[in-house]
Amino acid sequence: MVTIRLTNSKTRKKEDFVPLDPANVRMYVCGPTVYDRAHLGNARPVMVFDVLYRLLRHVYGADHVTYVRNFTDVDDKINAEAQRRKAAGRAESLEALIRERTEETIAWYHADMDALGALRPDHEPRATEYIGPMVAMTEGLIGSGHAYAVEGHVLFRVRSYAAYGALSGRSVDDMIAGARVEVAPFKEDPMDFVLWKPSSEEEPGWESPWGRGRPGWHIECSAMSLELLGESFDIHGGGLDLQFPHHENEIAQSACAHPHGTFARYWLHNEMLQVEGKKMSKSLGNFFTVRDLLDQGVPGEVIRFVFLMTHYRKPMDWTAEKAAEAKATLRKWRKLVTGVKLGQPSREVVECLADDLNTAGAIAVLHRLASSGDAVALASSASLLGLLGNDLSRRQSEDNQSEVFRGAVNRLARAWIEHRRTKDWARADRLRDELSLLGVRLVVDKTNHSSWAFENPDILTEDERREKLSALLRLEGDEE
């Protein structure tokens, strides 16, 4: 069996991965706060841990891996949106409006991540469905002296956990020295963090021993991983930005609540995303969502490929140039693999992935397989990376091509061939150029027959396309 090696943030070393139970390898990944469309940065951990999930399934068997990724559906930004709808005259309760917002956001998230070829996790728990376990864990922490209730809040006492700061490499004293946090007067220590906080009438809340309130951000992951994976499990993943304070706090809560468990044994953090060399932010005007890219006609598979080009522990830069490169490569490979039956992925590709998810190295192997013409190995190996599947890219493109459109393009392609045959170069070239504006590329292949292919089928709307096509058909004397 292949030995998977992973860089464990906890030890800062690359280690052999040895699961607690090979018959049930367990992984928890921090998922999105569902208040709006997922931006491109949100997709990075999804891609990284999707590859890890696929690799684990390959090595241990598809039925022997449990992947949990949560939805955070308690959040002030969600509240704000619900209150906005309420203010706009909606009659439903705030709770109903919150639910509405999170439901629609989750549906978007699923659609967008599906388009990137990400497998759905085995469990996608929502924080609001685990309030009970969170309250129970909080009570336990109070009982064991690791937390205290004050003024409707419950706070975790960081001084009660000696290893606090180990994951992110800081000590409580260092943090206080450089802290910019506003310290609530009721905190025993400035670094103490909230497990539970009171809710006003305008905020969602649940009854608890400390009054009506809602959970702090960190406790949900501790409670849900416990419920679904147990006190000890294998892998915990997320973005590097979550390492502190989120993951540090999760560890503190879980370790203190269940001192006999190990909590997560391997911690993986992916580096962040940049856009054209800069941090993606609304103020820089380079902020966009996955859906924005898909709507612009960038196939999900291309987005996925660009992510995979960079190792997960390096900052990844999204650039238009990379997208173009990915697209050209995928087009070339797709031509090679059409119709081949999947077999086993190449051992080299598996070894690259097993070596701390070296996706860039795996892609290099794919290039070699492609140039050697080994279509079966290429398709099978690409499939392990979630690439070149029938479910990707094709679907996106062909859904957008109506029968009418295809028929019209076919007639125009025949006209083009005829112009070429009669050496009417002017008309032939003009037609070729016009069609390229529609995202259709006419090509001459080796045998000097002609064919056509969709190059970028999504650049125009169906209406624009129809109008343009009928103009061309008239021009070619095709009055159908």
Next chain:
RNA sequence: GGCGGGUUGGCGGAGAGGUUACGCAGCGGAUUGCAAAUCCGUGAAGACCGGUUCGAUUCCGGUACCCGCCUCCA
């Protein structure tokens, strides 16, 4: 200020203490009505300063620069 990470050829981006990464672009050639695509070939690197070593881009130390987190923006 505290903590962590990075710096590879024109661009992207890996591995390995000594042997070609790979891809894109470029250049040369094949093919071609033009173009695209495709195919063949090819030059080019390791921020800076020291140290370890027979030998370092790869290990160690320092400098410079960049980035992230510490402010519930992944």
